[in-house]
Amino acid sequence: MVKREEENMAIIVEGRGMALVILVLSYILFYVFMYLGRKGREIPVRTLPPMAAIPEGIGRAAEMGRPVMFTPGIAGDLNDPTQGPQVLAAISILGYIARECAKTGVKLDVFMPIPTALPLTEETLRTAYMAEGKPEEFSPDMIHFIAEQSPYLTAVLGYFQRERPATNFLIGGFYYESVVMGEAGNAIGAFQIGGTANIHQMPFLVATCDYMLLAEELYAAGASISKDPDILGCLRGEDIMKFILVALMIIGFLLGFARVDILVKALGW
Amino acid sequence: MSEVLRREVVYLITAITTIIMFVEFFFIGTWSAAEELRTWAIIIANIALGLGAVRLLAEHVRNIQRRRAGVWPFSIWLIILFVVMFLSGLTGYAAKHDPSSNPVYNWLFKWPYTSLGQTLYAITGFYIFSAAYRAFRARNIDAALLLIAGCFVILTNATVGEVIWSGIPVIGRWFLDYGQVPGMRCFLIVAAFGMLAYGFRALLGRERGFYGEVAGE
Numbered sequence: 435m436v437k438r439e440e441e442n443m444a445i446i447v448e449g450r451g452m453a454l455v456i457l458v459l460s461y462i463l464f465y466v467f468m469y470l471g472r473k474g475r476e477i478p479v480r481t482l483p484p485m486a487a488i489p490e491g492i493g494r495a496a497e498m499g500r501p502v503m504f505t506p507g508i509a510g511d512l513n514d515p516t517q518g519p520q521v522l523a524a525i526s527i528l529g530y531i532a533r534e535c536a537k538t539g540v541k542l543d544v545f546m547p548i549p550t551a552l553p554l555t556e557e558t559l560r561t562a563y564m565a566e567g568k569p570e571e572f573s574p575d576m577i578h579f580i581a582e583q584s585p586y587l588t589a590v591l592g593y594f595q596r597e598r599p600a601t602n603f604l605i606g607g608f609y610y611e612s613v614v615m616g617e618a619g620n621a622i623g624a625f626q627i628g629g630t631a632n633i634h635q636m637p638f639l640v641a642t643c644d645y646m647l648l649a650e651e652l653y654a655a656g657a658s659i660s661k662d663p664d665i666l667g668c669l670r671g672e673d674i675m676k677f678i679l680v681a682l683m684i685i686g687f688l689l690g691f692a693r694v695d696i697l698v699k700a701l702g703w
Numbered sequence: 704m705s706e707v708l709r710r711e712v713v714y715l716i717t718a719i720t721t722i723i724m725f726v727e728f729f730f731i732g733t734w735s736a737a738e739e740l741r742t743w744a745i746i747i748a749n750i751a752l753g754l755g756a757v758r759l760l761a762e763h764v765r766n767i768q769r770r771r772a773g774v775w776p777f778s779i780w781l782i783i784l785f786v787v788m789f790l791s792g793l794t795g796y797a798a799k800h801d802p803s804s805n806p807v808y809n810w811l812f813k814w815p816y817t818s819l820g821q822t823l824y825a826i827t828g829f830y831i832f833s834a835a836y837r838a839f840r841a842r843n844i845d846a847a848l849l850l851i852a853g854c855f856v857i858l859t860n861a862t863v864g865e866v867i868w869s870g871i872p873v874i875g876r877w878f879l880d881y882g883q884v885p886g887m888r889c890f891l892i893v894a895a896f897g898m899l900a901y902g903f904r905a906l907l908g909r910e911r912g913f914y915g916e917v918a919g920e
Contacts, residue, residue, distance in 0.1 A: 444731060445730055445731055445732075446729055446730060446731065447728070447729060447730065447731055450728070450729050453729075454729045457899070460896070460899055460900075460903075461903055464900055464903050464904075465903075468909070513744065513748070516898075519898045519901050519902070522901070523901060549751065549752065549755055550748065550751070552755075583820070584819060584820040584823045584824070587823060588823060610824065610827050613827060613830050613831055613834050614826070614827055614830045616830075616834065617830040617833055617834050618830070620837070631890075631894035631897065631898070633887045633890050633891055633894070636890065637838075638831070638834060640838070641834040641835070641837060641838035642834050642837070648890065649890045649891075649893045649894040649897060650893045650894055650896060650897030651897075652894075652897065653894075653897035653898060653900065653901045654897060664904055664907075664909040664910075665900075665904070668900035668901075668903065668904060669900070671900065672896045672897065672899075672900055675896055676892075676893070676896065679892065
């Protein structure tokens, strides 16, 4: 009877209580460090080699007189809660790539297979070219929209053979096209920068690309370029949460030896 | 609407939507607003799909009118197939509420489209093979360790490994269960935190990248 009353009093969905606590704790840490960052506290962050290599890749294309290709893969429909954010992060990086291309006059071709991300891509490119004072160099034709995986992949492979881009950016959420495009890019001698948080495709991009943004690096790439205190603050918060989780794992490991399941029960709350 | 106001509206909609979804996920109670939002998302996506189809046709009609070099014959082909698929699917739906009940629609989808897709998918094996060849070159100690682990895993999956030596599948499975799984979970957790932070910045309107603004400004 008492238990039933307790169940009726519950306001949090069973099994999600601890997730809520971790989420709120993360948000508090993110906010505190974002605040401190804005107040001028220095948050050191290492330069991500793939981001540092972007100008190098675009410079290479300028020297060779060939285009640069960017594609976010087909996995990340914006409605997808795990893959969608990868595409959003990739489009942020695309903005930076577009600015560098606008500066150097390098032709940029974007293969965008995700219909929901198409308007955002167009807006990002337009803004990038405007920011560099070259709005006339932006054209919607630089975005190649090909829906469906096989036609998209075929189009990219054909493009590689015809245009032979000097640099490829394979950044976003990918399915099996990652290895096909990565290898085909290698075959034409392109300099390649990859990036994904999709654990199944990471090995393929690592094997085929010269530089790689792994997992959270994809989301933190902006910090490496802009030193934005908001992103840097979040990175510091993420690091602290990782330490907390590692500590929980070690404690759970030791409690498991002692056959004490208090932590397991708490996590299942 | 000014640019600033337009941006603020986007921030506001993002924040409200996130909060509604957040509350629905964690708290008990029928939260009809979240359900409503999901329905709106489907409706908006479908309207966008219709608009996309119209724009696609307009673009290809323009290619044909201008005789755009190297493109216009393909534009004709695209329009023909678009019309055939659209009409056959529509008649199938009108007859039995199922587009694939129309034999033309069914044939086009089942034989040309699926076969071509499967063919492309099948060649992935060759690409994986050549990528593995590159990755498995023992250039340094890390790559050498990868090569050793990779050989055991390949021989485990190829079954011939067990014929060569019964210990190979045991070692291969050890690499898969105790080497690969923890590593992958580590990336999964780290990526989840990255996504969490990204979502938090979006909620506060401090993630500017996906509003069409540019990183590095």
